[in-house]
Amino acid sequence: MSRQIRTDAGLASVLRVTVGRLARRLRAQRPDASVSLGQGAALFTLARHGEMTPGELAEREKVQPPSMTRIVATLEERGLVRRIKHPEDQRRQLVSITEEGRNLVRADQRRREAWLAQRLKELTPEEKDTLRRAAEILDRLAES
Incomplete structure (x- = not known):
């Protein structure tokens, strides 16, 4: 486990970035x-x-x-x-x-x-x- 995600603040930061990146990738798939x-x-x-x-x-x-x-x-x-x-x-x-x-x-x-x-x-x-x-x-x- 990465040292950054051992704390709630670190996990929050990683989740924010990761979920945001995945959301952007999914938005790029929009047909219209x-x-x-x-x-x-x-x-x-x-x-x-x-x-x-x-x-x-x-x-x-x-x-x-x-x-x-x-x-x-x-x-x-x-x-x-x-x-x-x-x-x-x-x-x-x-x-x-x-x-x-x-x-x-x-x-x-x-x-x-x-x-x-x-x-x-x-x-x-x-x-x-x-x-x-x-x-x-x-x-x-x-x-x-």
Whole structure:
């Protein structure tokens, strides 16, 4: 074990750099670079969790509501999401992903997962087991 990752601060530093590098490599696999990272994140959230208000989407994505309003407007212009009246409160709107948006998300997922699956083939069974356990822990960290 590297001396740097024996402390929590050292581990935090190594994780920050490593996860950031992996995220950049995965972002480079995006099939449609004209969709910004924030727009892509909003699409993924809508595909995974279903329709929600712009405020709920902003909260889930950890951005300010005005930023999400701009993201939704751009996605709507491109036909990737649509706004509909809230069934219980006509003054509010819900944002839902369109079939075109869903297709973009699926293509993005397929491409990134294919790239990552190819990298995983280079690992030993033991390394893959370690990553399975680490993935659960990283997911918990990301949710906290």
